[in-house]
Amino acid sequence: MKNRIITIKDIAKALGISASTVSRALKDHPDIAPETKKQVNELAKKLNYRPNPIALSLRNQRSNIVAVIVPEIVHHFFSSVISGIETAAERHNLQVLISQSFESYEREKLHCEIFKNSFIEGIIMSVSKETQNQEHIQALIDTGIPVIFFDRIIDGMNIDQIVINDNEGAFMATQHLVDQGCRKIVHLAGPSTRQISINRTNGYKRAIQEAGLTLDEKLIIECDTYEKAQSTIDKLLKSSTSFDGIFAVNDLTAIGAMNRLLAEKISIPEQIAIVGFGNDPVAEMVNPSLTSINQPGREMGEKAMEMFLNRIENGDNAPFQKITLDTNLIVRQSSMRH
Amino acid sequence: MKNRIITIKDIAKALGISASTVSRALKDHPDIAPETKKQVNELAKKLNYRPNPIALSLRNQRSNIVAVIVPEIVHHFFSSVISGIETAAERHNLQVLISQSFESYEREKLHCEIFKNSFIEGIIMSVSKETQNQEHIQALIDTGIPVIFFDRIIDGMNIDQIVINDNEGAFMATQHLVDQGCRKIVHLAGPSTRQISINRTNGYKRAIQEAGLTLDEKLIIECDTYEKAQSTIDKLLKSSTSFDGIFAVNDLTAIGAMNRLLAEKISIPEQIAIVGFGNDPVAEMVNPSLTSINQPGREMGEKAMEMFLNRIENGDNAPFQKITLDTNLIVRQSSMRH
Numbered sequence: 250m251k252n253r254i255i256t257i258k259d260i261a262k263a264l265g266i267s268a269s270t271v272s273r274a275l276k277d278h279p280d281i282a283p284e285t286k287k288q289v290n291e292l293a294k295k296l297n298y299r300p301n302p303i304a305l306s307l308r309n310q311r312s313n314i315v316a317v318i319v320p321e322i323v324h325h326f327f328s329s330v331i332s333g334i335e336t337a338a339e340r341h342n343l344q345v346l347i348s349q350s351f352e353s354y355e356r357e358k359l360h361c362e363i364f365k366n367s368f369i370e371g372i373i374m375s376v377s378k379e380t381q382n383q384e385h386i387q388a389l390i391d392t393g394i395p396v397i398f399f400d401r402i403i404d405g406m407n408i409d410q411i412v413i414n415d416n417e418g419a420f421m422a423t424q425h426l427v428d429q430g431c432r433k434i435v436h437l438a439g440p441s442t443r444q445i446s447i448n449r450t451n452g453y454k455r456a457i458q459e460a461g462l463t464l465d466e467k468l469i470i471e472c473d474t475y476e477k478a479q480s481t482i483d484k485l486l487k488s489s490t491s492f493d494g495i496f497a498v499n500d501l502t503a504i505g506a507m508n509r510l511l512a513e514k515i516s517i518p519e520q521i522a523i524v525g526f527g528n529d530p531v532a533e534m535v536n537p538s539l540t541s542i543n544q545p546g547r548e549m550g551e552k553a554m555e556m557f558l559n560r561i562e563n564g565d566n567a568p569f570q571k572i573t574l575d576t577n578l579i580v581r582q583s584s585m586r587h
Numbered sequence: 588m589k590n591r592i593i594t595i596k597d598i599a600k601a602l603g604i605s606a607s608t609v610s611r612a613l614k615d616h617p618d619i620a621p622e623t624k625k626q627v628n629e630l631a632k633k634l635n636y637r638p639n640p641i642a643l644s645l646r647n648q649r650s651n652i653v654a655v656i657v658p659e660i661v662h663h664f665f666s667s668v669i670s671g672i673e674t675a676a677e678r679h680n681l682q683v684l685i686s687q688s689f690e691s692y693e694r695e696k697l698h699c700e701i702f703k704n705s706f707i708e709g710i711i712m713s714v715s716k717e718t719q720n721q722e723h724i725q726a727l728i729d730t731g732i733p734v735i736f737f738d739r740i741i742d743g744m745n746i747d748q749i750v751i752n753d754n755e756g757a758f759m760a761t762q763h764l765v766d767q768g769c770r771k772i773v774h775l776a777g778p779s780t781r782q783i784s785i786n787r788t789n790g791y792k793r794a795i796q797e798a799g800l801t802l803d804e805k806l807i808i809e810c811d812t813y814e815k816a817q818s819t820i821d822k823l824l825k826s827s828t829s830f831d832g833i834f835a836v837n838d839l840t841a842i843g844a845m846n847r848l849l850a851e852k853i854s855i856p857e858q859i860a861i862v863g864f865g866n867d868p869v870a871e872m873v874n875p876s877l878t879s880i881n882q883p884g885r886e887m888g889e890k891a892m893e894m895f896l897n898r899i900e901n902g903d904n905a906p907f908q909k910i911t912l913d914t915n916l917i918v919r920q921s922s923m924r925h
Contacts, residue, residue, distance in 0.1 A: 270618050280608050280618075314701065322685070323670065328661040335687060344701055347660070347685040349673060363652065363682055367706070475872070504872050511874065534813070534842050536849065536874040 255298045263296075264288055315557065316364050317347045318357060318374035320401070325529045326546050327375065330399060333550020334373055341558060343370070354379035361385040364394065371395040371561065373553050376403055378443060395560040399553045404444060409556045411549055411572040415445050418542040418576035419452025422496050422524040425540070425578055427460045429522050429586045431494030434462075437472040437481065437506060439498040446473075449498055449526065473498050478505030486513060493521055494584075500525035500532050500541055507539065507583060522584040537582030545574050593636045601634075602626055653895065654702050655685045656695060656712035658739070663867045664884050665713065668737060671888020672711055679896060681708070692717035699723040702732070709733040709899065711891050714741060716781060733898040737891045742782060747894045749887055749910040753783050756880040756914035757790025760834050760862040763878070763916055765798040767860050767924045769832030772800075775810040775819065775844060777836040784811075787836055787864065811836050816843030824851060831859055832922075838863035838870050838879055845877065845921060860922040875920030883912050 257275075261268040266285065274281045274289035292298075317334055319327040331347060338345050346369070350357035357377045362385070364372055371394055374386075383403050389396050390408070398410040426434050436453045439446030450469060457464050467490070472481040478497070482505075485492065497503035503525030507517055515521055517537055525532060528543035556570055595613075599606040604623065612619045612627035630636075655672060657665040669685060676683050684707070688695035695715045700723070702710055709732055712724075721741050727734050728746070736748040764772050774791045777784030788807060795802050805828070810819040816835070820843075823830065835841035841863030845855055853859055855875055863870060866881035894908055 267618055280605055312701075322660040323663070323666040325661070328666070331687075332661065335689070344697065345686065347687075348683065349669075349685075351673070359682065363650075475868075501872075508872065508874065530813075531869045531872060534839075534846065534869060534873055536846065 255296045257298075259296065260289060260292050260298060263292060312368040312370060313342060314344045314346055314369045315554070316360075316369045316372045317345055318350060318360050318364075318372060319347065320350050320352050320375060320377050322347065322349060325531075326400075326527055326544060329546030330375075330550040330553070333547035333552075334554050335550070336547070337551040337554035341554075343554075350377040350380075352378045354382070358385040361389055365389050365392050369394070371397070371557050373397045373399060373557055375399050375401040377401075378440070395557060397553050397557045397560070399549055401443070401445060407569055409560055409570050411553050411556060411574065413445075413544050413549070414573050414575050415448035416452040416455070418526060418544070419449040419496065420456045421452075421576070421578045422526065422540075422542050423453045423456035424460065425580070425584060426494040426496060426522055426524055427456065427462070429494070429518065429584055431522055432462060433465070433492045434468065434494035434496055435485065435490075435492045436469045437478060437495060437497040437502050438469055439473045440471060446498060453496055468492065473502050475501040475505035478502045479509045482506050482509040495521060495523045497523070497525050500527045500529040500539060503539055503541070503583075504531065504535050507535070507537075518582065518584050518586050522586060524578075524584050528579055532579070532581065540581045540584040541579050542576045543579050544576055549574055593631075593634045595636075597634065598627060598630050598636060601630060650706040650708060651680060652682045652684055652707045653892070654698075654707045654710045655683055656688060656698050656702075656710060657685065658688050658690050658713060658715050660685065660687060663869075664738075664865055664882060667884030668713075668888040668891070671885035671890075672892050673888070674885070675889040675892035679892075681892075688715040688718075690716045692720070696723040699727055703727050703730050707732070709735070709895050711735045711737060711895055713737050713739040715739075716778070733895060735891050735895045735898065737887055739781070739783060745907055747898055747908050749891050749894060749912065751783075751882050751887070752911050752913050753786035754790040754793070756864060756882070757787040757834065758794045759790075759914070759916045760864060760878075760880050761791045761794035762798065763918070763922060764832040764834060764860055764862055765794065765800070767832070767856065767922055769860055770800060771803070771830045772806065772832035772834055773823065773828075773830045774807045775816060775833060775835040775840050776807055777811045778809060784836060791834055806830065811840050813839040813843035816840045817847045820844050820847040833859060833861045835861070835863050838865045838867040838877060841877055841879070841921075842869065842873055845873070845875075856920065856922050856924050860924060862916075862922050866917055870917070870919065878919045878922035879917050880914045881917050882914055887912055 257268045257271045261271045270281060271289050274286045315338060317331055322328050335345050348360045354377055357380055365388060372389060383406050386396055396408060398408055400412060402410045402412060423434060438450050454464055470481055472478055495506050497506060503523050507523050510517060510521055517523060525539050525541040528541040532539040532541045552572055595606045595609045599609045608619060609627050612624045653676060655669055660666050673683050686698045692715055695718055703726060721744050724734055734746060736746055738750060740748045740750060761772060776788050792802055808819055810816055833844050835844060841861050845861050848855060848859055855861060863877050863879040866879040870877040870879045890910055
């Protein structure tokens, strides 16, 4: 058994005063008598008391609340990760509070600040599109609040993180289109400022090259919403660019493209085969149903919670973990030519 | 100008001690000297200090945080109400924390308890399917935490609330099917334990009767998910029940039914016309696109936040408000026969 960590409670018990008095004495609070402060500080020194905030939260002031910060709950992927977090949380008797950044760095920072000054045990988060800076997150860690990143991370930060293998997922999606006979595959891509989009685009490029096809940069178009997909397809059809497959960065974009093509009496998958990314429930509901790359959102949430519990248990000393989850291809009607 | 309310800060200032000492003295906290307690209590009495928690939270300990409790964020309706709440919150410099009951009364109660002991300014909530009891909510109100109900309310509680006119929405949906020539309309209904489902079923019945059609209870079937709709349609087709229209309690159920019928080569809307409820974004994406009743989720969220701000401003004295929002019919391909 490890040496027991000395806590505020131990000091309080030894001196016969309350833990909150010890806590305030250590912080030099004006309400506490100088004599009490002296006693507390001397005993703290003698017992080699070290204010380890994680240990403290575990031992003295457990709120059993974990905060989650996500860009937007309206995206099915984020709400499914949250479901996974909540499932694991319930097993450990923890409660989950959710806040949204709405893709704004300022709101994300504000939420971090609120949580820094609150009673939560830790934060599991996915950063906003705008977030470049890591100071607001470092400030949490410095306060002793463990932070776990999922899906959207800040590159180069020394922190526990769990991500999807986006490059491999995009590679599988594109390779599947090649297998179905597609030779000119359009990639509807996410913004090139986001690491996830870059990884998916790189996976697409890798599959095109490994298949011995010509990589045509004109076929890579930044377009990542249902609405944009409709106008992008309109432009492509008018420009008489020839293409026989589409790999879209997410499912809604794929469906937007598909519906526009169907309205023009282009047959799916015979003339143009389509693959999305994310395996949103809607992929199964549209007609033809949409082939997609399944991201294990719930699994990601459950694993993120396990990483959090490990961090709480082991403190700052344990090495940081990086977990990468694999995706899988779900073939449906939109690409099934054979 | 109204008389200023006496706060803990006023007492603290007058006695030259900290507000937290006053607060703890009033609570008879063991760390505070008896002499201090006596001074504080005497002055409090003299100044006619009354611990009005709403006023206190406004004046002394504003956290600027509002909590939202919903059954599940994965439902588009709830996440769109939350978007509305967040939009209004941002205008007033408030932050929003979200928690999910997952349709469990126990979890809802636990979240209420956590919030009761926390720093939040109030709660905007929609109750779980299981919730029958109102004690956990009354306990919040008694603590001085204002609670606003949206969408799913507890009938008979004296509380600010904002709901959808479900009966009228269902009436419009059914009447539209009648107008399209439907004479035998199946209603895929929600559980008869929930007020919302009852209201929708009543709206359906009213439209059937006003149209002079025969109300056939066998055509009202409890079925409210995408998966259940598929098996329900299978059974209906096998039973050779004749029907020419479907009004479903929500959009996913309508789409489940539609996809099953399409798989059986039944033409929509020619043979069977379909209307959903909720106007989920997916209604526009499926093929044929789904006619639905639009619920103003964002508007509901914004208005709920306004009700909350009114309550904070006026305290317990203002009469409770009940707002009912109208729905509107969005006609799409699944029902458009003419």
